[in-house]
Amino acid sequence: MRDILSDLEQDNLLSDPDPVRRAQIQMKAPLIKRFYASVDVIDTPEGFVIHLDGKPVRTPAKSVMLLPTRKAAQLVADEFAAQGDHVLPETMPVMRLVNTALDGVATDTQAVLEDIQRFASCDMVFYRADAPSTLVERQAVTWDPVLDWAREVLGARFILAEGVMHVEQPRESIASVGRHLRQREDPLKLAALHLMTSLTGSALIALAIEFGEIDPDTGWRAAHVDEDWNIEQWGEDFEASERRRLRRIELQSAVDLLQALAED
Secondary structure (H helix, E strand, O other), rough: OOOEEEEEEHHOOOOOOOOOOOHHHHOOOOOOEEOOOOOEEHHHHHHEEEEOOOEOEOOOOEEEEEOOOHHHHHHHHHHOOOOOOOOHHHHHHHHHHHHHHHHHHHOHHHHHHHHHHHHHHHHHHEEEEEOOHHHHHHHHHHHHHHHHHHHHHHHOOOOOOOOOOOOOOOOHHHHHHHHHHOOOOOHHHHHHHHHHHHHHOHHHHHHHHHHOOOOOHHHHHHHHHHHHHHHHHOOOOHHHHHHHHHHHHHHHHHHHHHHHHHHH
């Protein structure tokens, strides 16, 4: 449920039933040369628009990319301004996320909200190792504060389990997460939260970052407790390390967008 977009220009609007996945498929595009010199953020009665040489940026679905705050628009403008001889969407994570929100999430916010709730019903932080003791302790120290926050702020109590066998969580706890999410049904916020959830493997970690209970670095470490422990035992694979580095950039783009949406 992440990455890039673009079969919209081929009129393949229903290429995937999932709105986020559909938007991402639609974002795939050939390499293009940089075709603009100036990048500006323009204030309009409807919101803020990014202009390239005086023309508004449009999403793959051909809608004007309209953002509610200047800071959010500036994030995208800065990515356009930073491009070299070619426009490389893979170096523009905020732009990709905004396209996902406007072309995908906005068409069915309920489906995206429900997907985050599904993560919460089998969240990574519920499933604990039974050995070795060092990993057991590290999971507890790192994940228990997230569960404490969920209990105190969301009113959601969850059941822990050892191993990977599914454990049914209380319906009222999942409903509490849903109520919290429904306060964030704006497509841009919901897209950012969904991306954070997908990248961390944990709806609760993503929500704790969004709430400001933990910072992104702490959340990222929490999402990789098991992986980091394995690296300490067996060493690190270069390709896996590079994938992780790129995913961390994507997480930061989602956090930056959420902060920009809240600050104007």
